[in-house]
Amino acid sequence: MNSIYKYILFLCITLFVWVIGFSQNSVIDSLTNELSIHQQKDTGRVKLLNTVAFKNYGLDQAKLRKYAEEAVTLAQEIDYPKGEARSWYLLSIFHLSKGGLDSAMTTINKSLNLYTKIDNLIGVSSCYDLIGTISRFQEDFEKSVSYYNKALKIVKDKGDHMKAAGFIGNIGAVYSTMGEYDKAVTSYMEAIVIFDSLKAKKKSLNPLNNIALTYARQGRNTEALAYFQKCLSGYRENGNKIFGASILLNIGLVYSNINEYDKALLHIKEALEISKELGNELEVAKCFTSIGSAFFSKNEYDTALSYFNKSLEISDRLGSKEGRYNSYTNIGNLHLERAELNLALQNFKKSVEVSTSSGSKRLIGNSHIALGATYYELENYNKAFDNVSKGIKIAEELSLVNSQKKANLVLSKIYEKQGNYIKALEKYKLHKSQSDSLLNRESIETITQLEFEYKYQQERDSAKMRELMLINTVKSTSQNLEQSQRNSFIAIIVFLLITMLLGGIIFFLKLRNQKSKNQKIVIEQKLLRSQMTPHFIFNSLSVLQGMILNKEERSITYLSKFSKLLRATLENSRYKTVTLSKELSAIDSYMALQNLDVSTPYNYHLSLDSTINSDTLKIPPMLIQPFIENATEHAFVDKKENKEISVQITFEQEKLVVTIADNGIGINTDLQKSSNTKKSLATAITSERLEMISKDFKMKGSLSIQNRESFGEQGTLVTLVIPYKINLVQ
Structure with missing residues (x-):
């Protein structure tokens, strides 16, 4: 019986995914068909080209570039500055998705100059927003916040609450990168409140993802996974591959944090395939780093080192400071684990240098802790103490529990070597308490429950979608009954098959629902004390x-x-x-x-x-x-x-x-x-x-x-x- 249910479920999921892809492609195909009919060189064709380009964002980046470049050429030919500005904006998005930050900045400035000349404030605000995003990836945080605030001021004056919420969320992303986590979460929550008030569910996915990422950086894995699973449901619904790759990668990182490496690799590799398909090298580098970390934790060091080196090569080529920092740090940790102390020291010194130039407090703190741990192994206790002390001060300021745990363990060992056993015991107790708080049995049970609820919700949503498809099929069949006897016969067969399929699914979901209720009864008492009204x-x-x-x-x-x-x-x-x-x-x-x-x-x-x-x-x-x-x-x-x-x-x-x-x-x-x-x-x-x-x-x-x-x-x-x-x- 179980094999039958699994087969039915597989057929339904396949059908569901096909329908989503078909509906998106049908919109693009319709626009492309309209474009082939509209051959006149006028503003209408420029608008169509830009629309088709934008619809391909996150689905087919090569087509995005193709149609946007054609729109630029035509807009310049017919002297249509507004259309040209939009085309340059879309090309900037394309370069950003490929990791070409300098090209992205050049093209967005062309768009900004055109929008400014024609006094199009909405276009200007969009350009300010994208400049803020590019500057954030370039680690120029002051410039990033400045441009986001410029964009925010324009849309607030216009009364555009939807765009204002988006810009507020972007400001939160900068604060998160800088390690200002409380400010970041406050900004994200403000954006979500506005989106919810406007009933813009899809728009709230980005700040939800960023809240999850912030919690993950703080070691709050249970909360992070809960938010990521909500975002993954949103990705499955709208099919945006760029967003989906980011979510899958982040879920993989959380599983790595709780030592679920097989689950981590499953999600990260799916993210890697999507990033390769889109040609997004920055995301490919991140995936290589994450896969390497998972293999490192499984003690497969040679495999891990090959992935770290792949990531470093891409990060060097793209000039990504955060990518270089992650690569040097991971390679240093690997050499430290192998007791190759001089190689470890070289890489950790490079990670300190890169993190300092980036200005990110989180990266600076973690790099000093790692360098201090290496000096301890080299028995240079003074340098070890200086570096770890710098790192733990930042970790405490940013509430980075995992970093504090590592730092306190190294400090405990240093004090022990110096004969200060009271201090050594004090630091070890702190390390132990922080270890217990990061990963305990209740957290694992909660994460398992979240996984179960997510999968159950996903199946229930799929059933609703299939039910809607059934209704549409019945309507379509009714409209075509008069065409021919043969079509009527086929329609009846299809209707019966779908009805049988739906009946099997409903029975399966009822069985799953009963199991869910039984499991929830066991967990309910634990949840009662954590629920606000x-x-x-x-x-x-x-x-x-x-x-x-x-x-x-x-x-x-x-x-x-x-x-x-x-x-x-x-x-x-x-x-x-x-x-x-x-x-x-x-x-x-x-x-x-x-x-x-x-x-x-x-x-x-x-x-x-x-x-x-x-x-x-x-x-x-x-x-x-x-x-x-x-x-x-x-x-x-x-x-x-x-x-x-x-x-x-x-x-x-x-x-x-x-x-x-x-x-x-x-x-x-x-x-x-x-x-x-x-x-x-x-x-x-x-x-x-x-x-x-x-x-x-x-x-x-x-x-x-x-x-x-x-x-x-x-x-x-x-x-x-x-x-x-x-x-x-x-």
Whole structure:
């Protein structure tokens, strides 16, 4: 039976891919046919040539160049500067895709001069944007940001929110390359919010990819893979090969980071074939580097070295500083592993030189750490300490956990050689804790679940596409029934075959869906503590969207606080326990965000027993916040002023007792006004969590909810007895 299902699935996927390719080619074929009919040398033919050239972008780069060059010649012949400017712009894109940065810059400047002469501001902004991108690849970051901001100013003045979002995302890409990761993610999120508000799903794929790439650089592999899988789904839908090659390569790099080398090679080699097909040498060099790294990790050193040298040859020819840095660093690591220390030292010195000239903090920090490790092996401990110290300072500034881990291990060894055993132990403990945080069992399980959900979603989307194809087939068959008896007979046979095929697919998907539900039940409890209320997230994004569209100055503050809260919640959810201080900090951020969105702020009070050290006391995350959120959503429905929420934390008979009190309508009134399904679910989930946590911690936990009317007061009182642990090591 399994073989039958696999065969059916293979037929459907093949059909799906063929339909996508056919639909794209049919558009291009239609335009090409129109072009063959329109032989008159006028502006209409120039526009057609440029349109056909643009449609071939990411599909057939040779045709892009062919039609754009023909458009340039014709536009010059008939004196059509706007059409000529567009053609030069398209040729610049072609050269950029091939890694020809100097040629790309020359052609885009020709386009910019023409657009400026005819005072076409939209064209000028597009040129500024592309100059910013080319400058970023040339590692001229100051120039890149400057041109992106010029482009952004023009489109903002024009009220073009779609293009503004694209330019904001490009600015984020520069910050990411420079190692300014917080600024980068903020820019990407701002772009995504705008795209989502405009219902431009495809446009949001680029900032989504860049967020994933930023997380990957920080060693946050679970989050990176989640974003990359979303982007891969988008690539499968729109078929842009340039974007697809980039996504596949990035997914391969994440798998390499978690030691899944076979999966890594599978994705990277697919990216390599697409890049070769497109003639994109920069991407080919990156693929060679990534394949070499995978073989290096598998201890196949000769194979790895051959790929590193291939990448270095291309990077030298194209003048790519980042490509040269990666090649020198990888070759140095290989020689270091083989104990060929002098060869390793030569390559790491070159990587320091290249990274310094590039100005990228991330590359500078990593190159100094690698050079320091080599000096340690050569027993030159002073130079080793100087270089590693420079590198770890940058790694800590940029939150590069993997780089900090490597640096702390080398520092531990240096201190040990110098006889400073206390410092050596301190650095080794840091190295060990950072190693554990980078790759733990929960991360692997989460990544596996993400893979499963992605594949399941992909199959379900394929089924929807096939269903749409079936409907279209039926319509087409109905229209052609009168043509001939033979056509009618064939149409009926095709209809029956597709119906049988669809029935098999639906049965297969139902079986997969049931398995998915069973697996999700096992994982659900782990996810519960890491999920924020979707209502709150969507509401916050809607509020932020409104602020941005109304150009309110407080939108920046709101976005900053929302990002901080979201990041704190995601960080806390990765751990079984967090310090009480971190949990309270997340609650403070939540209340600060809520008060930005209401006309009358909540009066929020926190009372912490003086005997409690919130930095050493550790509790399970996300136990207190749901009840505060319930209070803000339900307790003050009819109350607009004097909204009080107080949290009191005390020790009573060695029990950690948390009370959350509000002066709202009270729990009985609340239950009468609403079915309160969400509230009941939150209470049930918390009760179940406390029951499991009590068994795990071997400490009693409980939950009670009371109406304060019974005490002669107004509102609701929630009392939590939370199991805890005390961390004595600071």
